[in-house]
Amino acid sequence: MSILEEFQPLFHPTSVALVGASADPAKFGYHCLQSLLKGDFKGSIYPVNPSLKEVCGLKAYPSVKDIPDKVDLAIIIVATALVPQVLTECGEKGIKGVVLITAGFKEREESKGEEAQREIAAIANRYGIKVIGPNTHGMANLHANLDASFTPEFSLVKKGGVSLLSQSGGFCHLIAWLAIPENLPFSKIVGLGNRCNVDFADLLDYLEQDPDTKVVTLYIEGTDDARRLVQKARQVSRKKPMLALKSGVSSAKDQASQFHTGSLAGSYEINRAALRQAGIVMVDSSQEFVDAAKALLLCPLPRGKGVAIITGQAGPGILATDCCEPNGLTLARFSPRTQSRLCELLPPLSIRTNPVDMGPAWFDWKTCIKVVEAVLEDENVDALVLCAVYASLNEVLLRELCPLLKGLHQGKPVIVCFPSPPTAWEAERRGIESYGVPVYSTPERAVKALSALVRRQEIVAAHGQEHSC
Amino acid sequence: MSILEEFQPLFHPTSVALVGASADPAKFGYHCLQSLLKGDFKGSIYPVNPSLKEVCGLKAYPSVKDIPDKVDLAIIIVATALVPQVLTECGEKGIKGVVLITAGFKEREESKGEEAQREIAAIANRYGIKVIGPNTHGMANLHANLDASFTPEFSLVKKGGVSLLSQSGGFCHLIAWLAIPENLPFSKIVGLGNRCNVDFADLLDYLEQDPDTKVVTLYIEGTDDARRLVQKARQVSRKKPMLALKSGVSSAKDQASQFHTGSLAGSYEINRAALRQAGIVMVDSSQEFVDAAKALLLCPLPRGKGVAIITGQAGPGILATDCCEPNGLTLARFSPRTQSRLCELLPPLSIRTNPVDMGPAWFDWKTCIKVVEAVLEDENVDALVLCAVYASLNEVLLRELCPLLKGLHQGKPVIVCFPSPPTAWEAERRGIESYGVPVYSTPERAVKALSALVRRQEIVAAHGQEHSC
Numbered sequence: 001m002s003i004l005e006e007f008q009p010l011f012h013p014t015s016v017a018l019v020g021a022s023a024d025p026a027k028f029g030y031h032c033l034q035s036l037l038k039g040d041f042k043g044s045i046y047p048v049n050p051s052l053k054e055v056c057g058l059k060a061y062p063s064v065k066d067i068p069d070k071v072d073l074a075i076i077i078v079a080t081a082l083v084p085q086v087l088t089e090c091g092e093k094g095i096k097g098v099v100l101i102t103a104g105f106k107e108r109e110e111s112k113g114e115e116a117q118r119e120i121a122a123i124a125n126r127y128g129i130k131v132i133g134p135n136t137h138g139m140a141n142l143h144a145n146l147d148a149s150f151t152p153e154f155s156l157v158k159k160g161g162v163s164l165l166s167q168s169g170g171f172c173h174l175i176a177w178l179a180i181p182e183n184l185p186f187s188k189i190v191g192l193g194n195r196c197n198v199d200f201a202d203l204l205d206y207l208e209q210d211p212d213t214k215v216v217t218l219y220i221e222g223t224d225d226a227r228r229l230v231q232k233a234r235q236v237s238r239k240k241p242m243l244a245l246k247s248g249v250s251s252a253k254d255q256a257s258q259f260h261t262g263s264l265a266g267s268y269e270i271n272r273a274a275l276r277q278a279g280i281v282m283v284d285s286s287q288e289f290v291d292a293a294k295a296l297l298l299c300p301l302p303r304g305k306g307v308a309i310i311t312g313q314a315g316p317g318i319l320a321t322d323c324c325e326p327n328g329l330t331l332a333r334f335s336p337r338t339q340s341r342l343c344e345l346l347p348p349l350s351i352r353t354n355p356v357d358m359g360p361a362w363f364d365w366k367t368c369i370k371v372v373e374a375v376l377e378d379e380n381v382d383a384l385v386l387c388a389v390y391a392s393l394n395e396v397l398l399r400e401l402c403p404l405l406k407g408l409h410q411g412k413p414v415i416v417c418f419p420s421p422p423t424a425w426e427a428e429r430r431g432i433e434s435y436g437v438p439v440y441s442t443p444e445r446a447v448k449a450l451s452a453l454v455r456r457q458e459i460v461a462a463h464g465q466e467h468s469c
Numbered sequence: 470m471s472i473l474e475e476f477q478p479l480f481h482p483t484s485v486a487l488v489g490a491s492a493d494p495a496k497f498g499y500h501c502l503q504s505l506l507k508g509d510f511k512g513s514i515y516p517v518n519p520s521l522k523e524v525c526g527l528k529a530y531p532s533v534k535d536i537p538d539k540v541d542l543a544i545i546i547v548a549t550a551l552v553p554q555v556l557t558e559c560g561e562k563g564i565k566g567v568v569l570i571t572a573g574f575k576e577r578e579e580s581k582g583e584e585a586q587r588e589i590a591a592i593a594n595r596y597g598i599k600v601i602g603p604n605t606h607g608m609a610n611l612h613a614n615l616d617a618s619f620t621p622e623f624s625l626v627k628k629g630g631v632s633l634l635s636q637s638g639g640f641c642h643l644i645a646w647l648a649i650p651e652n653l654p655f656s657k658i659v660g661l662g663n664r665c666n667v668d669f670a671d672l673l674d675y676l677e678q679d680p681d682t683k684v685v686t687l688y689i690e691g692t693d694d695a696r697r698l699v700q701k702a703r704q705v706s707r708k709k710p711m712l713a714l715k716s717g718v719s720s721a722k723d724q725a726s727q728f729h730t731g732s733l734a735g736s737y738e739i740n741r742a743a744l745r746q747a748g749i750v751m752v753d754s755s756q757e758f759v760d761a762a763k764a765l766l767l768c769p770l771p772r773g774k775g776v777a778i779i780t781g782q783a784g785p786g787i788l789a790t791d792c793c794e795p796n797g798l799t800l801a802r803f804s805p806r807t808q809s810r811l812c813e814l815l816p817p818l819s820i821r822t823n824p825v826d827m828g829p830a831w832f833d834w835k836t837c838i839k840v841v842e843a844v845l846e847d848e849n850v851d852a853l854v855l856c857a858v859y860a861s862l863n864e865v866l867l868r869e870l871c872p873l874l875k876g877l878h879q880g881k882p883v884i885v886c887f888p889s890p891p892t893a894w895e896a897e898r899r900g901i902e903s904y905g906v907p908v909y910s911t912p913e914r915a916v917k918a919l920s921a922l923v924r925r926q927e928i929v930a931a932h933g934q935e936h937s938c
Contacts, residue, residue, distance in 0.1 A: 110817070153893070156890055168783055170784035177859060180891055247784070248787065284913075315638070316637075389642035444753075
């Protein structure tokens, strides 16, 4: 069985049982059902609850074994003590995928928790069930209209090429809520929980093959099998861009992440340096995570780290410039040809060196486009950051300029910083992004996103050298 | 004349002339008029344009001297060559405040520009006119419903206690667009432009006295009079929190900021260290600028740098914890009393040390509040960061919890990180902020905002020591 087939019941089920379904909005089982419904899941949904005949208009079954149909995936949210029995019934029913939301296993402070987790892992392995969890918020596969979590709002996230494997459900929520206004599209969003028989490495194998996943992103606290994770990352990063945030920098919180999903953050030598060497672009904050994922998804890679900045207003251009060096980028020195072209195109009130400050010429979109073209043609320029702030005065400009950015980039990444009041320029932002040009709302975020592309390029180059050895 | 009276015509005019008013949306003069109208300015508005009888329904005058009424403020957006004449007419009319949007002065690459600026400064000084500009987008005083800029959207910014003096109009736009969704309220937003006779130091004198300004924020590229700026900052920071972003870190862009508003960023020894020593909280990015301003506006100051973190979900709590040390904060060690109180309140599945991970107890708001109280009572705790991510499951919790945060903080700053999908929790966020508890959408931003409070506290303490010497 191929890896895609192995994970088919989890990520592309044709029917889902929800064990612990509830009509009470105070219960997880209610919200899980809402997730399936609001996510617009196209397959069959079977609520399971021995004390109910019907839940939210759907017929309920006493046990998975009573469901008259084949079931691919079971979402389980029952009392901890009931999990072994429910899992056994799932196995007997032939269910091969389980999302086990119930907590109270390895993350407990007593050894009993670890024992309980070993027990359920044994049951799952006996029946060949792949389990996401326990102690997870769940997961979503937007390409299958499947929100198998207790949060229906995951279906608000746009469908697209980024997949996230996270050791924290809270992080999945955080990233999803940042992603929605950023228009960052996701495929799989997986809360790994305590990882009883599906760990990072297993899902990396899957995501490497998954045609819907273009960028693989990870949130890591700690892992029991660092070596395998690093090995897999080295393999996957040859094929797809990988991005990660590793938490657990401070010693004070080691205790927190230890108990969180039952693993020690600082131990097992899993650290940022090892992950970076494995070919993962490492970021420092949740906002950077979202921003870098967008750039990695949309942009071609730069050939080097020489950046050109073109700005409509000096201030934001200076902020972008300041941000280059600390993020490993250099300001490109324009060739004499570009320099003289800019002097032709721009009046003396503009700054015609890098960073290019358009000055009053900013309001003439035909000149803007020529300046963008001239700069992108320069062989010293590996990438372009284009900055402008919204003012009603340049609204028309942007509407004319945006469609022209399509196909302009000549294989070089173009990153745009267009801060604007809420809802202004929304259509334009979406339009620009559809041409492979990500848009950010501060100069610093734009430059940091670009630096992720440069780091990805360095990883690709290093892989190439390994090949040629 | 007091400093407040001196700046009265600029910031609280009863009548405004717009010289260069236009009905053509391609012209600055059109957008300036829209700004006055959409800003809902309550005084008289007099468009001035010799070739028009009427502009947008308002009677137009050939010159300011033809206006039958007293005029406090003139906004000037005419051709560069006409400025000396218009300014002279303003002087003769007795106008004492001018916003000079027209560019083409000291920022020009030729010495002619510098000469032209000296000329207009001389005219302004002769008539006792205070000039904002030239080469500015304008300014706004939201407390006077006055948007004297070419961007009507400044009136979308909430009215409140932060004032901004900026060497870049682009920065004013950037910060305003970031401030709107953050609900950060402003009083004055001033683009200083080339500063022909009103510089940072002059406006600092004014803002020190201005009762509407609670927090003074600056964006600085370079200045001709660093010593005076530092001196004033030292004085104002004794009275009001000051915050600044100093750009011009990288040498490559010195050229850009030199031409931008006619001053060299790197020169005159104006640097971050000098500004910090003068009592200004320095930040590194535009987002931090907005976030720190919000915290400085809303929160009491911590007595020290010991932070408690309480989180509903482990992941975001770990990210917040990681962020403390690099930002000069330490995780508070709970007293034995707090420790035992937490053990009473929270079940074993929670983390009952700092950071406190509520675990399943998160869903019981009565317990949440008791935990918050117990932690804030701890004398080792100087500030609290409260983290939670939105899920439909905890919507009710938050609605119950938020009003209880009012008056809970016991004089200690409480910072909240509540990421949520767009529009969810909006009312709750606004509600919490009205109790002096700022809300941010990532753990990293929350912690960095708190670090600005700690730095402000250190400045206040240093001032106190100076006094006692």
